[in-house]
Amino acid sequence: MQHLDLQVIRQALQWSCNGQRVWLCTVLATYGSAPRAPGALLAVNASGQWLGSLSGGCVEDDFLERVALGEFPEPVAIVRYGDGRDARSSIRLPCGGVLEVLVENLAAGCAVQAHLRALESALLGQRRVLREVRLPEGTRQLADDPSLGPRVERQSDRVRLRVGAAQRLLLAGYSSVAHYCAEFGKGMGFEVILCEPRDEVLDGVQLDGIEVRRELPSEFIANGGCHADTAVVALTHDPKIDDLAMLEAVRTDAFYIGVMGSKATSDKRRERLQRIGGLGGEQLARIHAPIGLNLGSKTPAEIALAVLADILRLRNGIGRTAL
Helix, strand or coil: CCCHHHHHHHHHHHHHHCCCCEEEEEEEEEECCCCCCCCCEEEEECCCCEEECCCCCCCHHHHHHHHHCCCCCCCEEEEEECCCCCCCCCCCCCCCCEEEEEEEEECCCHHHHHHHHHHHHHHCCCCCEEEEEECCCCCEEEEECCCCCCCEEECCCEEEEEECCCCEEEEECCCHHHHHHHHHHHHCCCEEEEECCCHHHHCCCCCCCCEEECCCHHHHHHHHHCCCCEEEEECCCCHHHHHHHHHHHCCCCCCEEEECCCHHHHHHHHHHHHHCCCCCHHHHHCEECCCCCCCCCCCHHHHHHHHHHHHHHHHCCCCHHHC
């Protein structure tokens, strides 16, 4: 399962390579309650085929109808949904929120396809780019951008969009907790990958929409399976799986690294990783162990909820003391 925005860019690229015009839509801003964050994508072609989401279903039908009626002939437009201020849209979101959407009208051509390929490489974690769209002419520029500034910046004559890797949840080994983490992570929009080399453990397991790789997670990580937008979690209680995954994960730019176990188990694991793996204090400090927020979790689903909540906390830059 790939992150939805990566799927959108790949589909838009395919349509463009087939000679079709594409309207690429990007959520610029949300106010109040809104189901899709700034930067979220939707693409539609002239035949009415589409992929992605702007609002989780609240405004898509209206937008697609307007595209079919030819309402977006200009190179670029900004549409506002939710508060009635945009004369072209009377749709109000059931959640009471407001969103602004950038709509780019992209004719098929080599320049557009090169632009979409650059966005694909960014969403794959191969680079970070700053995408600038000029208003109202719709000209586009791309530049490498290692910064971690806001995902969307709006000025009177341009829009700047930071594009990085589709956020990935890497599950090191299968367990009942990992199963729920996979389901929760998919629902949160992560690209979820499960690495599990033990065939007997996967016997009868069904995880729709999850990429399952029958290999050691440590090998997958060592071969470039992590980027700066990856969360690595080990949830098996098997040192051959968990410890080796930790040894490799701390050598990557993964933004979250965690392993399941009690405080006593975690202390013993740190000692092993230091003694056998040669990890230093800075590397050990990157490992969240015990993993997850302290929610008093008992069941596998509750533990998975605590894990994903902690990942979300860190992803949003919120310290534990602020909770």
